Amino acid sequence: MDDALIEVEGVTKSFVVRRRAGRFRRTRTVVDAVAGLDFTVRRGEMVGYIGPNGAGKSTTIKMLTGILLPSSGRLRVAGADPVRDRVRLAQRMGVVFGQRTTLWWDLPLRDSYELARRIYRIPDATYTRNLARCVELLELEDLLDVPVRQLSLGQRMRGDIAAALLHEPEVLYLDEPTIGLDVVSKRRVREFLARVNAERGTTVLLTTHDLTDIEQLCSRVMVIDHGRVVYDGGLDGLHEQGRSERTLVVDLEREQPPIELPGTRLVRCEGTRQWLAFPASASAAPLVAALAGRYALRDLSVREPEIEDVIARMYGEAVVAV
Structure with missing residues (x-):
C-alpha cells in the first residue's frame, strides 16, 4: 500500500529460556513471544496496540525500532528494515518506554534536550521551535533546570515525550x-498526543493497559x-465482541x-454503596x-x-499474566 508506514508480515520472535532442573542439569525451552504477526499501519494513523502482560506488545515495539x-x-518501517537501517530510521522515529x-x-531536563539536539543533529531553528512548543503544551517551563532524578513520574514522562518529538519523527x-500517572498528568499527555497527531500527522502506535487512553486517542485498536x-478494528467492535462492561459505582446518602x-x-x-454494570458501548449519561x-x-x-477482562470474555478463558 502506498500510504503504509509500518508493514509486518508473518513476524515471529522466539527466546530460549534455560531453567535449573537439578544440581547439574538445566532444561532448554523455546518461548514464542511473537508468533506470526500480520498488520499494516498507514501514515497518520493513531493505533492502540493492547493486550495482557506477556502478550508480545513490548517485543513488537522493540522489533519495530530495531532493538530486537x-x-x-x-x-518494514518507511520502506526500510529496522535492524539493517537502524541509524537512518532513528531520525524518523521517536520512542517512549513508560518503565524506562x-x-x-x-x-537538568534542559541538558538532556541539548544532548538530543546534538545526537539527532537537529537544526537550531527547528530545535528552538519544537522545544518551545513542547514546553508550552506539556507545561515543562518550571522543570527545565531540575535534575531528572528529582522529577515525579508524571513530570519525567512528559519530559520523555518531549524528548522523543524534538527531531520531528514520522x-x-x-x-x-x-x-502510574495521576489523572491530571494523564489528561495533559493525552491532549498533547492528540494535538501532535492532528497537526503534524505523526503516526502513533500506542501500547497501554488503560482503555481510556485508547478511547480518547485511537480510532483503531489491535x-x-x-x-x-486476535482483533483489529474499532473500539466499539472490540467491546461488542468481548461483551465488555463498564461499572457505575453508586454511593447513596442512605x-x-x-x-x-x-x-x-x-x-x-x-x-x-452499589455496583451496577452496563455495556461498555453504551453511554453512562442517561443512567x-x-x-x-x-x-x-x-x-x-x-x-x-480491564483489558484482560475484555480479552478473556472474547475467548471464554482466563488470561494469565506472565
Whole structure:
C-alpha cells in the first residue's frame, strides 16, 4: 500500500529460556513471544496496540525500532528494515518506554534536550521551535533546570515525550506512556498526543493497559494475545465482541434496596454503596441522570473495563499474566 508506514508480515520472535532442573542439569525451552504477526499501519494513523502482560506488545515495539531482530518474517518501517537501517530510521522515529527513561538521570531536563539536539543533529531553528512548543503544551517551563532524578513520574514522562518529538519523527512508539500517572498528568499527555497527531500527522502506535487512553486517542485498536493479533478494528467492535462492561459505582446518602435500573445489572451491594454494570458501548449519561432523579446521591463514578477482562470474555478463558 502506498500510504503504509509500518508493514509486518508473518513476524515471529522466539527466546530460549534455560531453567535449573537439578544440581547439574538445566532444561532448554523455546518461548514464542511473537508468533506470526500480520498488520499494516498507514501514515497518520493513531493505533492502540493492547493486550495482557506477556502478550508480545513490548517485543513488537522493540522489533519495530530495531532493538530486537525478528526470528522470521518481514518488517518494514518507511520502506526500510529496522535492524539493517537502524541509524537512518532513528531520525524518523521517536520512542517512549513508560518503565524506562531516555533522559540523563543526574542532569537538568534542559541538558538532556541539548544532548538530543546534538545526537539527532537537529537544526537550531527547528530545535528552538519544537522545544518551545513542547514546553508550552506539556507545561515543562518550571522543570527545565531540575535534575531528572528529582522529577515525579508524571513530570519525567512528559519530559520523555518531549524528548522523543524534538527531531520531528514520522512515527512515535509509545509503550505504556501513562502508566502510574495521576489523572491530571494523564489528561495533559493525552491532549498533547492528540494535538501532535492532528497537526503534524505523526503516526502513533500506542501500547497501554488503560482503555481510556485508547478511547480518547485511537480510532483503531489491535489486540494481541499469545503473540498474535486476535482483533483489529474499532473500539466499539472490540467491546461488542468481548461483551465488555463498564461499572457505575453508586454511593447513596442512605442505605437502599438493590437498585433496579433498565440497561444495568446489579453486581453487588454493600451498605450505601452499589455496583451496577452496563455495556461498555453504551453511554453512562442517561443512567447517571436516571439515578440522580430517583436517589439522593453522595458520590458516583464510572469504572472502565480491564483489558484482560475484555480479552478473556472474547475467548471464554482466563488470561494469565506472565
